[in-house]
Amino acid sequence: QKEVEQNSGPLSVPEGAIASLNCTYSDRGSQSFFWYRQYSGKSPELIMFIYSNGDKEDGRFTAQLNKASQYVSLLIRDSQPSDSATYLCAVAAGGTSYGKLTFGQGTILTVHP
Amino acid sequence: DTGVSQDPRHKITKRGQNVTFRCDPISEHNRLYWYRQTLGQGPEFLTYFQNEAQLEKSRLLSDRFSAERPKGSFSTLEIQRTEQGDSAMYLCASSFGLLQETQYFGPGTRLLVL
Numbered sequence: 001q002k003e004v005e006q007n008s009g010p011l012s013v014p015e016g017a018i019a020s021l022n023c024t025y026s027d028r029g030s031q032s033f034f035w036y037r038q039y040s041g042k043s044p045e046l047i048m049f050i051y052s053n054g055d056k057e058d059g060r061f062t063a064q065l066n067k068a069s070q071y072v073s074l075l076i077r078d079s080q081p082s083d084s085a086t087y088l089c090a091v092a093a094g095g096t097s098y099g100k101l102t103f104g105q106g107t108i109l110t111v112h113p
Numbered sequence: 114d115t116g117v118s119q120d121p122r123h124k125i126t127k128r129g130q131n132v133t134f135r136c137d138p139i140s141e142h143n144r145l146y147w148y149r150q151t152l153g154q155g156p157e158f159l160t161y162f163q164n165e166a167q168l169e170k171s172r173l174l175s176d177r178f179s180a181e182r183p184k185g186s187f188s189t190l191e192i193q194r195t196e197q198g199d200s201a202m203y204l205c206a207s208s209f210g211l212l213q214e215t216q217y218f219g220p221g222t223r224l225l226v227l
Contacts, residue, residue: 004155034215043204043218044156088155099144099214100169101206103155 006104019076023089032092035074037085079111117219125225133191134222138207145188148204195226
């Protein structure tokens with residue numbers, strides 16, 4: 001079992017729709033959870049982080065965390081073609097490995113006009 | 114604040130050659146991380162520093178790989194006797210703080226070993 005799992009997609013949504021991206025993780029000691037966006041050929045760019053159970057909203061983005069289910073999601077409202085990218089879920093370890101990020105393989109999102 | 118910088122941005126080398134990459138973190142950040150990313154995969158952790166101390170190395174980091182951060186500022190990652198399997202994007206990230214820190218990535222160095 002991979003430590004952080006994402007559906008690789010591709011996920012295709014029409015412009016203006018809600019895109020829903022999901023991620024599960026295996027380490028119950030994980031402390032922090034991040035979503036990064038990565039355009040082709042570029043480095044990851046931080047979108048959001050979440051530490052506590054529940055929802056966290058930032059503009060068109062909402063991150064949701066459920067530690068009991070070991071599940072993190074990212075919702076993108078009013079999707080735009082410029083949101084087309086690979087979305088990486090990353091989980092930060094606890095304990096002696098504190099801060100080290102473990103990434104999922106990424107979900108490719110395509111927003112079509 | 115100019116962000117994390119990496120040099121070079123691209124490197125083509127022949128198998129068996131040594132290569133060295135440099136990372137300059139955001140100035141006040143005390144933690145620096147190296148990751149490697151291959152096509153279609155998420156970044157994989159290689160190693161990280163807190164100030165000048167190297168605190169953890171991944172099992173992915175063979176004896177051919179060495180990283181330093183001599184004065185707690187910039188870092189170098191050296192790969193000796195490169196192999197074709199070393200071809201990847203090498204990413205550096207930095208962060209500040211002891212709790213729940215956020216890592217910011219540099220533009221990466223893309224290595225191609227022929």
